[in-house]
Amino acid sequence: MTDTTGFGARATRVVTAPLRWIFEALDKPFQALQRLGGIGSMPWWFLLPNLLFFGGFVILPLFINFGYSLTGGTRLFLEDRTYTGTEQYAFLFDCGNYADPTSCREDRFWRGIYNTATFIFFQVSFLVLFSLVTALILNRKIRARGFFRAVFFFPVLLSPVVVALIWKWILLRDGLLNAALVGMGFDRILFFVSPEWAMFWAIFVSIWAHMGFYTLILLAGLQAIPPDLYEAAEMDGTSKERVFWRITLPLLWPNMLVVIVLALIKGVQVFDEVYVLTGGGPGTATQFIVQYIYNTGFTNQVQNFGLAAAASVVLGVVLFVLTLVQLAATRRRDGG
Template identity: 40%
Template sequence: MTKSRSHQTQLLDNDTVAAWIFLTPALILLGLFIIWPIAYLFYLSFTAGSFTSKGTYLVGLKNYWRLLFNADFWQVLGNTAYFTIATVIPSLIIPLGLAVLLNRSLALRGVLRSAYFLPSIISLVAAGLGFRWLFQTTGPVNSFLNIFGIPSIPWLGDTFWAMPVLILLSIWKQLGFNMVVFLAGLQAIPPSRYEAAELDGANGWQQFWHITLPGLRSTLIFAIVTTAIFTLRSFEQVYVITGGGPLNTTNLLVYYIYQEAFGQFDFGYAAAAATVLLAVTLVFVYLQLRTWGEES
């Protein structure tokens, strides 16, 4: 008995050592490219100065106090919240509806899936330049509106319309990816569930609510989290199309961090704003996972 336990312990130790050996390269890369940058960012948020011969020095919570009492930061935070909510909700509802329709169409599923997915592989910079051309004052969108007697709208120069252009681009960019994800989730639901529901007299809406949505729970979690992260880190749209204007109404948090770090060279303040962005993202992901996990 003692010999058998000793052998099992030795085997367990060998397996543990082997596991650590195989995990070590991944852990090193994780530490170098994720954990260390995050830790250095957090440290940098408590400093001021620049990366010159003078160097940086600790200032405590000064950068966070500046954020707290900076009206521009709160405007940017509001812009980011508006942009995120207005992008995430349509980026989930529209692809889900398209996926349900495509799942019933076997003939054109492959062609339409490729067509809808195409925007996802296009560079955001190229897409941004395309949208900037479409929505300029003398662009095709206004030319089309003029046909119906609608006067030209200064899309990119108006404080009300500039943000919807960015939102439309982000939805268009994310739509195909989410649709493919939802389509894969739908195909994993057993057809027998729908057949049984039809025999019980359930209509299409009842089948969608009681079979499709519960069957897509894990897929929805993935889509919500990835879409929210994609939206919160948005930078290219603002940089290419509006530059944060007009009157700071399209300035998002990532672009604001870029301006403060590489425009004003205020790296400590930018690091504090980036830390806030990281915290908001982590809290959002945690709440989503906890909420959907409790419902499952």
């Protein structure tokens, strides 16, 4: 029987009293709203604060950004800027040959696009592969499993700037890695001077920093697979490879899809880690589309907000398409 007079109960009443007062105060207005719009309108009333916040801080800036992309000049406020129509878009897409950035008027935009595409291709492929392998290993009954799960997740907790600085110190001319190479009798490698090495490390560091998060999603998926399926397969004498391809992978596929789409979206948005690690160099070898937008809008003496806004609209369209893919995939998974 619950003690409603003891110290614990009284303490609970005291602690929850403010909440009760709030609920009691809200009760009458909500009843009035329900009378006004019927029970069907109530979800909208509950969603209203969030919708206002989302509208004010996400949707409205989106439209303002689109407005900027139709203007030129260096004035900050939209009302002071010159309307230029689609000129900024025309400038971005003015190319002799889209496969050759040097033939484009805004060659850095297209180099940013190609660099981002290269980054995404390798980063997402290896990220998913390594996350899957790690999740499979961590799902097994190995010694110190909890410790290893924490170790793989730890980099996710670090700020991107910290991650980039740690690796920068490792990779510099006199960094840890070069010291080790020289110690072993090899020549120094100037990692940030070679475009290939710079791209390799940008991808590697990004995978290192984010793999833990995706591993966790896949691990959750692996643990949701009913163990009796594996027991049945074992009784049938099914090989381990066949179990993986016929049971694990199909049942893990929904999680894999989430991981792939999330990694794709994050890949398109890549900026902070790489900006601190390589500064976009050497040349423009690791300058991705978001850095192009940042440079165009903020680091030049003539701050070209219109062109930066147009490039970010293009980026927004790409992200929108990827999000639609994710939604479609999720619906298919849920049978919707």
